[in-house]
Amino acid sequence: MSEDVEKIEKPDAEWRELLSPESHAVLRKEATEPPGSSELNQEKREGTFICAACNLPLFESSAKYESGTGWPSFFDAISGRVGTKTDFKLILPRTEYHCARCGGHQGHVFKDGPQPTGQRYCNNGVALRFVPAGEELPPLRS
Numbered sequence: 001m002s003e004d005v006e007k008i009e010k011p012d013a014e015w016r017e018l019l020s021p022e023s024h025a026v027l028r029k030e031a032t033e034p035p036g037s038s039e040l041n042q043e044k045r046e047g048t049f050i051c052a053a054c055n056l057p058l059f060e061s062s063a064k065y066e067s068g069t070g071w072p073s074f075f076d077a078i079s080g081r082v083g084t085k086t087d088f089k090l091i092l093p094r095t096e097y098h099c100a101r102c103g104g105h106q107g108h109v110f111k112d113g114p115q116p117t118g119q120r121y122c123n124n125g126v127a128l129r130f131v132p133a134g135e136e137l138p139p140l141r142s
Contacts, residue, residue, distance in 0.1 A: 005080060005100045008054060008142065018141070019053060026124045027053045027104035030089075030096070035070025038125020043072070046133040052126065054102035054141045056081060059121070061133075067113070067120055072128065074121040075113045082106065082121075097121065101140070 015028050025031035040049070049059040049072070058081045059074045067073035080100060087096035087108065094108045106127045113120030131137050 005056065007100075008102050010102075015053065020126070023052050023126045026127050027051075027099075027102075027106075030087075030105040031124075032107075033071075033124045033126050037070075038072055040072040040125040040128060040130060041070070043130050045130075047135070048131045048133075048137060049074075049123075049128045050131060050137065051099040051102060051104055051106070052129050053104040054099060055129075055138045056099055056101040056140060057137060058082060058099065058106065058128070059123075061130075065114055067122065069120075069122055071107065072123045072125050073113070074123065075115075075117045075119055077121055084109065 012028060016024055019027060026033060047061050048057045050057050057078055059077055063074040063076040065073055065075060082097045083100045084095050084097045087094045097107060097109050098105050104127060107121060107123040110120045111118055
């Protein structure tokens with residue numbers, strides 16, 4: 001990561017109070033929402049996609065594209081805002097990515113995206129919130 005992000009940790013009980021059951025399952029338990037279920041798939045306005053848990057900006061709308069997968073997809077993340085680890089849950093290794101600040105699971109990144117990066121950040125919609133351009137970003141949760 002090229003940017004230092006102050007990390008936060010909370011007990012699971014606190015995250016349960018802050019998040020919807022669906023968001024908690026994805027962000028804290030690494031679940032996956034059903035494809036095609038997120039309203040963010042259709043989001044085409046300019047703005048910023050932030051972590052639904054801690055409000056850290058993760059993606060700019062200019063990096064969003066239609067991947068045809070059923071999940072919001074991006075070809076690049078904001079520098080230093082996501083971390084990765086190898087996930088073996090489906091036997092074959094995948095690269096899981098998470099919010100660099102709170103560790104909330106966002107999705108998986110694949111090497112089949114468009115240029116200029118060739119990457120596809122396949123994100124769970126319930127793990128994000130969208131803030132339209134011109135609206136103030138919410139403060140980071142502490």
